[in-house]
Amino acid sequence: MPKTSRGTTMHPISLREVNVVRTSDLTPGMRRVTLAGPQLDAFTSDNGLDQPAFRTDGFDDEIRLVFPHPGQSEPLLPVQIEGSVRPADEGRVLSRAYTVRRWDPARGELDVDFVKHGTGVATTWAERAEPGDGIHFFGP
Numbered sequence: 001m002p003k004t005s006r007g008t009t010m011h012p013i014s015l016r017e018v019n020v021v022r023t024s025d026l027t028p029g030m031r032r033v034t035l036a037g038p039q040l041d042a043f044t045s046d047n048g049l050d051q052p053a054f055r056t057d058g059f060d061d062e063i064r065l066v067f068p069h070p071g072q073s074e075p076l077l078p079v080q081i082e083g084s085v086r087p088a089d090e091g092r093v094l095s096r097a098y099t100v101r102r103w104d105p106a107r108g109e110l111d112v113d114f115v116k117h118g119t120g121v122a123t124t125w126a127e128r129a130e131p132g133d134g135i136h137f138f139g140p
């Protein structure tokens with residue numbers, strides 16, 4: 001197994017809600033979704049825990065986007081705890097890992113590039129995403 005000599009930084013893991021600002025098809029098989037919202041700044045979570053502003057330093061930093069289970073309109077969210085999240089008590093959180101493609105702190109915009117591979121929880125969401133749609137994520 002190859003190893004890396006690159007240092008790794010663990011950020012506190014915050015659950016944030018953001019909105020789609022725009023989408024663009026980079027190629028027929030790749031859709032870029034740009035996300036933004038006040039919770040990319042420092043904020044206080046619903047259960048009263050202070051969250052730092054979103055931060056990402058690594059080219060391969062990943063976030064986990066949270067989706068509703070099929071047939072549900074709202075996602076089951078993980079629970080914010082100090083510095084991290086824990087699974088929901090009610091069941092399995094449906095999430096997918098995505099790489100932070102671009103983070104522009106000045107504009108408060110976060111790009112995620114989705115491979116359009118047909119049918120799948122995340123790829124279907126990206127295909128249908130429109131400006132204003134909300135989504136939660138945690139990480140990086």
Ligand SMILES: Cc1cc2nc3c(=O)[nH]c(=O)nc-3n(C[C@H](O)[C@H](O)[C@H](O)COP(=O)(O)OP(=O)(O)OC[C@H]3O[C@@H](n4cnc5c(N)ncnc54)[C@H](O)[C@@H]3O)c2cc1C
Nearest residue numbers: 062096097098099100113114115117119120121122123124
């Ligand atoms: C650290 C990490 C970072 C990642 N970053 C990205 C990213 O930036 N962009 C990105 O698009 N994905 C990324 N992925 C993959 C992503 O997490 C999902 O697994 C993937 O997009 C499929 O999710 P889905 O819900 O659409 O499909 P699922 O519902 O999980 O799968 C549905 C079907 O689609 C097939 N499938 C899944 N992915 C592909 C694919 N790429 N091509 C063809 N068939 C596929 C599955 O085998 C399955 O049969 C990353 C994964 C990891 C672990």
